[in-house]
Amino acid sequence: MTFTLQKALVPVDRGYSTVDVQVVDDRITAIAPNLEAIGTVVDCQNKLLLPxxxxxxxxxxxxxxxxxxxxxxxxxxxxxxxxxxxxxxxxxxxxxxxxxxxxxxxxxxxxxxxxxxxxxxxxxxxxxxxxxxxxxxxxxxxxxxxxxxxxxxxxxxxxxxxxxxxxxxxxxxxxxxxxxxxxxxxxxxxxxxxxxxxxxxxxxxxxxxxxxxxxxxxxxxxxxxxxxxxxxxxxxxxxxxxxxxxxxxxxxxxxxxxxxxxxxxxxxxxxxxxxxxxxxxxxxxxxxxxxxxxxxxxxxxxxxxxxxxxxxxxxxxxxxxxxxxxxxxxxxxxxxxxxxxxxxxxxxxxxxxxxxxxxxxxLNVADELGSLTVGKKADFVLYDLTNLSLLPRTDPIGLLILGRPTQVVDSVWVNGKKIVGNGQVTSIDVDNLRKELFDRSQWVTNRQSQTLDEIEAHYRSVMGLSEKSGYS
CATH class of the missing domain: 3.20.20.140 (Metal-dependent hydrolases)
Incomplete structure (x- = not known):
């Protein structure tokens, strides 16, 4: 797997920079503006790249x-x-x-x-x-x-x-x-x-x-x-x-x-x-x-x-x-x-x-993961900065963390392999997963837990709570 991310927005001290990122196999090999393209080219214009x-x-x-x-x-x-x-x-x-x-x-x-x-x-x-x-x-x-x-x-x-x-x-x-x-x-x-x-x-x-x-x-x-x-x-x-x-x-x-x-x-x-x-x-x-x-x-x-x-x-x-x-x-x-x-x-x-x-x-893997650093594993995410929930344009990370972003993940790579593209997980059939989860479940209300009933009075006593008054 060899590819180049072109014109990705990345955070730097006191701001952002537009850079290219080269990946060979499962690792980041270069991060700089205007790198020579190697392998597959990915257009990252108006996208935020984060670990x-x-x-x-x-x-x-x-x-x-x-x-x-x-x-x-x-x-x-x-x-x-x-x-x-x-x-x-x-x-x-x-x-x-x-x-x-x-x-x-x-x-x-x-x-x-x-x-x-x-x-x-x-x-x-x-x-x-x-x-x-x-x-x-x-x-x-x-x-x-x-x-x-x-x-x-x-x-x-x-x-x-x-x-x-x-x-x-x-x-x-x-x-x-x-x-x-x-x-x-x-x-x-x-x-x-x-x-x-x-x-x-x-x-x-x-x-x-x-x-x-x-x-x-x-x-x-x-x-x-x-x-x-x-x-x-x-x-x-x-x-x-x-x-x-x-x-x-x-x-x-x-x-x-x-x-x-x-x-x-x-x-x-x-x-x-x-x-x-x-x-x-x-x-x-x-x-x-x-x-x-x-x-x-x-x-x-x-x-x-x-x-x-x-x-x-x-x-x-x-x-x-x-x-x-x-x-x-x-x-x-x-x-x-x-x-x-x-x-x-x-x-x-x-x-x-x-x-x-x-x-x-x-998880004792900070030498391999957790930042956009040359030599580290290619585990990173592209966010679509043209998404309505990340507009109008202000601070990209502020919008991502302080806002309510919905469907803003454009692409994801893990170990150098792309497993999300255009906002869709590509490695499995998600529609089939949804169907299986739906078909194997049912609407549930007012179920009764025998174990909860057995220990609730003791719990309330130990925690200094009044006697159980019931739920509605």
């Missing part, structure tokens, strides 16, 4: 429950989610395709899928997601979601005696499963990466975390996890460890420059200092944090402390979308109300850097 964003945290299979779960906090939301979790391999395949397509059409070239596994079909689940992502051509960081404690263990006891069922799989079997997945599927040269990814302190033992650290060190894998998404998890950490979850994960050796942590809503200043010291990355998921009432993560504090921050959509049942541009906009503007000093507010250019370079850094 691909990273959808740094999502759960693809949640798409089957998009828009279906009523407004409840995470612990109750999870109860309903797992009561209706997809149990068919074909469902995993279709929603991985859908997640990839929506990510691409909102500026993403990489996705971190904290993948829910079908019990008894764990390796087949991972294989199916790998197949879907490779067919689309997006760069896929697959983080099989693992735990070794049952769902009820994720709710604080509040000092009461609580009994929890044993989890379906032992800690040792879970770690062996991940090692098997690494052996079968981890292949960065083909754009597929396996991560170790315990779901979080609320449902994972110390043995699972330390086992993941050992696998990470042995195979040079990145680490991923949820962290302190809710106030309930803060209480739970104190019950389990007698200290903050961040301090405990540091003691276990889980935090590092290869560790990305989703949410991080309820951290203290001391916790933030630990993240900065260990060079861990925070993945900001603003829309699910709002949807589930989890809170507003202190992103400005993270940035001021030197903590790397990236953006994620989170899953399609807690967002309920995979529109990365929307997540970036909300995740930037939300913090204007958390700090009176406007000089700390996130600018559109900083948002772009967080979504691209910040995402790459959190």
């Amino acid at each position: 691909g964003f990273v959808n740094a945290h999502t759960h693809s299979s949640e798409m089957w429950q998009r828009g279906a779960i009523r407004p409840v906090p995470l612990e109750l939301w999870l109860a309903e989610l797992y009561d209706f979790v997809p149990l068919e391999i074909e469902q995993i395949y279709l929603t991985a395709l859908g997640t990839a397509v929506e990510t691409l059409l909102s500026g993403g070239t990489s996705v971190v899928d904290h993948l829910v596994l079908i019990p008894g079909k764990e390796i087949e689940t991972i294989a199916t997601a790998v197949r879907a992502y490779k067919e689309v051509g997006i760069r896929a960081f697959i983080a099989p979601l693992i735990q070794d404690e049952s769902l009820t263990a994720g709710v604080p006891s509040g000092g009461t005696e609580q009994e929890h069922d044993a989890y379906i799989r032992s800690t040792g079997a879970t770690l062996a499963l991940i090692q098997d997945a690494v052996n079968k599927f981890h292949n960065p040269s083909e754009g597929v990466y396996i991560l170790v990814a315990p779901t979080g302190i609320q449902l994972c033992s110390d043995a699972l975390f330390t086992g993941c650290v050992e696998l990470s060190e042995r195979y040079n894998l990145c680490r991923h996890s949820h962290l302190l998404e809710t106030k309930a998890q803060v209480l739970l950490a104190q019950e389990k460890y007698g200290c903050s979850a961040v301090e405990h994960l540091k003691r276990l050796g889980y935090l590092s420059e290869r560790t990305s942590l989703a949410h991080c809503v309820h951290l203290t200043d001391e916790d933030i200092a630990i993240l900065a010291e260990t060079q861990s990355t925070v993945v900001h998921n603003p829309l699910s944090n709002l949807r589930l009432g989890s809170g507003i993560a202190p992103i400005l504090k993270y940035r001021q402390a030197g903590v790397n921050v990236s953006f994620g959509c989170d899953g399609s049942a807690s967002n309920d979308s995979q529109d990365l541009l929307e997540a970036i906009k909300i995740g930037s503007l939300l913090h204007n109300v958390t700090d009176l000093d406007y000089q700390h507010w996130i600018t559109p250019r900083q948002s772009v850097e967080m979504a691209s370079f910040g995402g790459a850094k959190g």
Whole structure:
């Protein structure tokens, strides 16, 4: 694959420049005005070229429950989610395709899928997601979601005696499963990466975390996890460890420059200092944090402390979308109300850097991805600056981040291969995907979650809420 992008608009200090970009095989070989054309020529006049964003945290299979779960906090939301979790391999395949397509059409070239596994079909689940992502051509960081404690263990006891069922799989079997997945599927040269990814302190033992650290060190894998998404998890950490979850994960050796942590809503200043010291990355998921009432993560504090921050959509049942541009906009503007000093507010250019370079850094691939730099991989996106939602002409990046851009992605390349052209994903049949998603689903209202009903009274008691009054 050899091609030349001609007359693309790219951001430079204090403005923009019109340049040509040469690509040979999968890498950028030159960036300058008026380069000699090599290979296929792509006319980029009136188009903005940016490095691909990273959808740094999502759960693809949640798409089957998009828009279906009523407004409840995470612990109750999870109860309903797992009561209706997809149990068919074909469902995993279709929603991985859908997640990839929506990510691409909102500026993403990489996705971190904290993948829910079908019990008894764990390796087949991972294989199916790998197949879907490779067919689309997006760069896929697959983080099989693992735990070794049952769902009820994720709710604080509040000092009461609580009994929890044993989890379906032992800690040792879970770690062996991940090692098997690494052996079968981890292949960065083909754009597929396996991560170790315990779901979080609320449902994972110390043995699972330390086992993941050992696998990470042995195979040079990145680490991923949820962290302190809710106030309930803060209480739970104190019950389990007698200290903050961040301090405990540091003691276990889980935090590092290869560790990305989703949410991080309820951290203290001391916790933030630990993240900065260990060079861990925070993945900001603003829309699910709002949807589930989890809170507003202190992103400005993270940035001021030197903590790397990236953006994620989170899953399609807690967002309920995979529109990365929307997540970036909300995740930037939300913090204007958390700090009176406007000089700390996130600018559109900083948002772009967080979504691209910040995402790459959190996945230990910043030397290969995340910026338009000679020698780096050709993962980039062209935006159509003649699109109505990016007009009239002012600041292109300001329009992209602060506005409500719709259908503005013109073309996308991943690993030097063009997989979106003229605003359409070309690597798969999207019309057929839409038909399959429609035909395999049905309109749903007023469904009842047995698990939610079983734990709701205890949750309300522990969180100091009045007795349940019902929903309308």
